[in-house]
Amino acid sequence: MAPAFRMLPHTADAAFEVTAPSWEALVHEATVALGEVLRPHAGEPVSRDLPLSVTGADREDLLVAWLTQALLAYEQHGSVPRGARLVRVEAGRLEGHLLAQPTDPRREPPDRVVKAVTYHDLRVEPGSEASPWRAVVVLDL
């Protein structure tokens, strides 16, 4: 299956665009994209399941908060984000599970060091019957 994200050109850092048929799927695809920037997936088992819960004023806040938690999971435990399974989606809150590939960053360094998930040029655009949901995220490297 073709990836639902594409990298966008950026001088100093990294940016990606994701599309998906729903808000939940958009969060999943953005999580996948973050993981691909950190360390491209070569089919290793995605055996780690970490409960995550974030709050925010709007979808932009929620997406940044979710991806930031996913990034911290990598920084602290070497858990490369590979997806999201949301179990509770409501205004101002996301609850679910980060699906991750366990690694040892000391022996398997990241392909790219991501320092932060930014709000810069952040876009979260709701989909419609005619077009999918879309997000653009810039990462601080």
Next chain:
Amino acid sequence: MQPGPVHVEPIDGLRWRVRREGPMRVEGVVYADAALLARMHDEKALEQVRNVACLPGIVGASLGMPDLHWGYGFPIGGVAAFDPATGVISPGGVGYDINCGVRLLASAQPAEAVAARRQALAEALDHEVPSGMGSAREDLVLDEASLDAVLREGARWAVARGWGNPADLEHTEEGGVLPGAAVQEVSATARRRGRDQLGTLGSGNHFLEVDRVAEVYDEAAAQAMGLVQGATAVLIHCGSRGLGHQVCTDFLPVMRASATAHGIDLPDPQLACAPFRSPEAQRYYGAMRAAVNFAFANRQVIADRVRRAFARVVGPQATLHQVYDVCHNIAKLERHVVDGVERELLVHRKGATRAFPPGHPLTPAAYRASGQPVIVPGDMGRYSFVLVGQDGAWRETFGSCCHGAGRLQSRTRAQADTRQRNVLQELEQRGIAVRAASRRTVDEEHPGAYKDVAEVVGVVARAGLARLVARLEPFVVIKG
């Protein structure tokens, strides 16, 4: 402000006006020659200068230094001063790496003699100063009380433990500590990220390098700094590590909500800001000052480890004195003269260095005749520059000047350009020993990926913002 062409008109050959239009509250002024300005257009950095000019309470002009390039919200190389009563504070105007800065140490040791031991020195420095993503120290893990003390006392905390000496503090911006740190506003996550990162370099464009003082342009200023042509210097470039990043991350949604509540229209969500007198702004300002102090302490601990490595590898005679330590990602209350009246302003410098002129009371006594030292790193293959602030900066830029070279190539382009090359070997053949966390870092940070910093400092010197003192050329580089 809606995207659209930025209208730029020349003031003279080195200053360009970004015309005030639409919701802009002040004009923009950018320092560049024609070649640098063309690159700024390509990167949309000028749009960011325009966006900053729309923020409430901005005073004078939204300023761009010659190393201006695309940042998050605020451009990198941007300077903006706000009226504390009517203006805002913005985490985007400080940057994620709060108090990222540069420390310059110097030694009378001939560089030739030190360079003869460059491989051993590179090994020792690489061992003493952990680098790379999430780099941590197992020998310095702070308990909660010690972390609080670091956040309140900055570099003074480290010096009080014997990691440096009081003269280091005299030659550090703000004496190495900003008062008023609100440690209670630093989140548990930020604390967790920072507790084992004191004395570490981090990743990306952060570095530690040993240089030869290749050329002295201003003998009197160089003498005051103890910089001798042909002798040795050390540059340390890093900031507040994961702790500072987390402070910024924690407060961006708070500031977005505040901007909405106060009816501030944000052309870019990363420009999130709050009226400076609001409770949420004061919470951020207190947390930011804590992160500033963490960064001062970080560079202080690194400097101590560098001195140890020098003593071990080069010998006990290889003492290193501190020339200066400058911040280039910070917001501070300072006193400036606007339209002939002295007043307090909240000056944001994001990728910009304080450059106070001769005679300024906040400039250390040793440099009061020449001006505050300004340290401008270049890339790992060419050179860096030491300058001193001049009256032009005081008159025109809220006592500020440039901070570095700025990227010329994207990381992807830099990798493509180096795919068939061995950058490490190329640098070694030029007498530069490099240690890096990964080959990819070296490729992405190869010298050609950056603009020529000589062009950048040439503009600030010709514009009278700062005066050239010395050029440094690396022979040992530790990359994060």
